[in-house]
Amino acid sequence: xxxxxGLPRESVRRISPNSLKMKTLIKVPxxxxxxxxxxxxxxxxxxxxxxxxxxxxxxxxxDYLWLLLFLPILIYTATRTLVYVNxxxxxxxxxxxxxxxxxxxxxxxxxxxxICLNEL
Numbered sequence: 001x002x003x004x005x006g007l008p009r010e011s012v013r014r015i016s017p018n019s020l021k022m023k024t025l026i027k028v029p030x031x032x033x034x035x036x037x038x039x040x041x042x043x044x045x046x047x048x049x050x051x052x053x054x055x056x057x058x059x060x061x062x063d064y065l066w067l068l069l070f071l072p073i074l075i076y077t078a079t080r081t082l083v084y085v086n087x088x089x090x091x092x093x094x095x096x097x098x099x100x101x102x103x104x105x106x107x108x109x110x111x112x113x114x115i116c117l118n119e120l
Contacts, residue, residue: 030092030100037084038104040077042112047074049117 050070058064088097113119
């Protein structure tokens with residue numbers, strides 16, 4: 001795939017016209033992995049903030065039962081983030097994956113803050 005990606009369009013068109021379509025779609029899985037990792041990481045950070053607020057502001061022992069809901073979600077989203085980023089790095093170059101991931105993470109964190117935490 002990297003050989004096909006490095007060729008100019010005219011060479012690819014001469015070899016196989018159908019390969020030109022593949023060359024244009026070759027980066028779509030990268031965007032899917034990186035966007036999924038950023039979205040799950042933003043949800044994970046939201047869950048961390050919720051868990052921290054519960055631990056800080058719990059007044060009665062029954063308030064700690066909310067941790068049974070939020071801690072598994074936090075653990076699941078944190079592990080999914082690692083899996084998606086590792087899949088992106090496995091199939092694509094780290095220099096392509098990480099800047100896109102950082103940008104998506106920043107945007108998703110802003111959206112989660114605006115929507116869920118009312119941080120306008």
